Amino acid sequence: MTDLRRVGISPDFWYPVALSREVPKGETRAAAFAGERLALYRGAQGAVYALEDRCAHRQVPLSMGVVEGETLRCCYHAWAYRGNGRICQIPYLPKGGERPPRGVRAYPVREAYGLVFVFPGEPEKAAATPLPDLPEFASPRHRTMTFSRAVHCHYSFMHENLLDMNHQFLHRGVIGRIQPKLLGYDAGPQSVEARYLFTSGKGKKDFGAGLLSAKGPRGSKGSDVITIRTEYPYQTLRLAPTNTELPAFSLWAAYVPEDAEQRVTRAYGLLMIAKPPVPGALPLAWPFIRRFTERVFAQDRTAVEAEQRAWDEQGEDRNHEVFPLILDLRDVLRGNGAPLPS
Structure with missing residues (x-):
């Protein structure tokens, strides 16, 4: 069986590569997807473009360039590119000289949910491939907290970490002695969905944990139902207290190599x-919730980066997984992935 850590992510989906606020009008930003360097820039009309981050002339990064209207001009010799990647001006091009290159690759771009998405796969598939549907993002009944963090591990470790709630012992100093119980799960060719019952136990709990779970600032005892789903290539988590139908919060995550x-x-x-x-009440609780989520993420990052270091040292996956849910998840990630370039 193919080692999952040697399987690449499929490029035929929309992936966030920057926060929208990180690409202001008239400016550029460097980004990357699986080794492909991207130059993002926002034109005068407000649209964001994504080009291969190299000038066709001397290979200097276009992300170092200058935005002029809807075009991007290389910082070195001022070759100008349209948003479709085509060269539209070479200031000193002699008549009758060598034919210049046509340009560089342009990537389909969409903006949604405060994120800049690109489609790294086959361009003709972009129009028929939907963005993730997140109705709660625009709901006046919700407020959204946005995260963007680099983690030094294969993306599959991130999927496993969130879906396998048996690792809550790792967070005992933040959320107390939580007792997760798997209620059941469903698996298919492209998705895995698990449902857990979380029962609060003893131990000190971060103030933000109680605020986020909607049990009050003291984090009173009780149970929550958490539903986690990997719908390739994205992941979602929803938490709902057992005495209500509405979730206290929902999380959408994308892991971009x-x-x-x-x-x-x-x-x-x-x-x-x-x-x-x-x-x-929520604005007052906001900094406490942010602090709590950052603490949990920091602990998770420490664990998955340790897993990656072990893989690097051993040169192969020596995990002895006993949880059927994670074995099915690995089949989904492996079956929908793409070969890594040699």
Whole structure:
């Protein structure tokens, strides 16, 4: 069986590569997807473009260039590119000389949910491939917290970490002695969905944990139902207290490899939190919730990066997984992935 850590992510989906606010009008930004360097820039009309990050002339990164209207001009010899990657001006091109190159690759781009998405796969598939559907993002009943963090591991470790809630012992100093119980799960060719019952136990709990779970600032005892789904290539998590139908929060996550070997992943997350009945309560709780989520993520990052270091040292996957849910998840990631370039 193919080692999952040697399987690349499929390029035929929309992937976030930057926050929208990181690409202001008239400026450029360097980004990457699985070893492909991208130059993002926002034109005068507000549209974001994504080009291969190299000038066809001397290979200087176009992300170092200058935006002029809807075009991007290389910082070195001022060759100008349209948003479709075509060269539209070479200031000193002699008549009758050598035919210049046509340009560089342009990537389909969409903006949604405060993120810049690109389609790295076959361009003709982009129009028929939907963006993730996140109705809670635009709902006036929710407020969204956005995350973007680099993690030094294969993207598959991130999927396993979130889906396997048996690792809550790792977070005992933040959320107390949580007792997760797998209620059941469903698996198919492109997805795995698991449902857990979380029961609070003893131990000190971060103040933000109680605020986020909608149990009050003291984090009173009780149970939550957490539903986690990997719908390739994205992942979602929803938490709902057992006494209510509405989730206290939902999380959408995408894990975007940046390097060619796909050992460095940019994790993007949108945490959509339901507003409590008390007006103005959520803004007051916001910094505490942010601190709590950052603490949990830091612990998870430490664990998955340790897993990656072990793989690097051993040269193969020596994990002895006993949880059927994770074995099925690996089949989904392996079956929908793409071969890594040799």
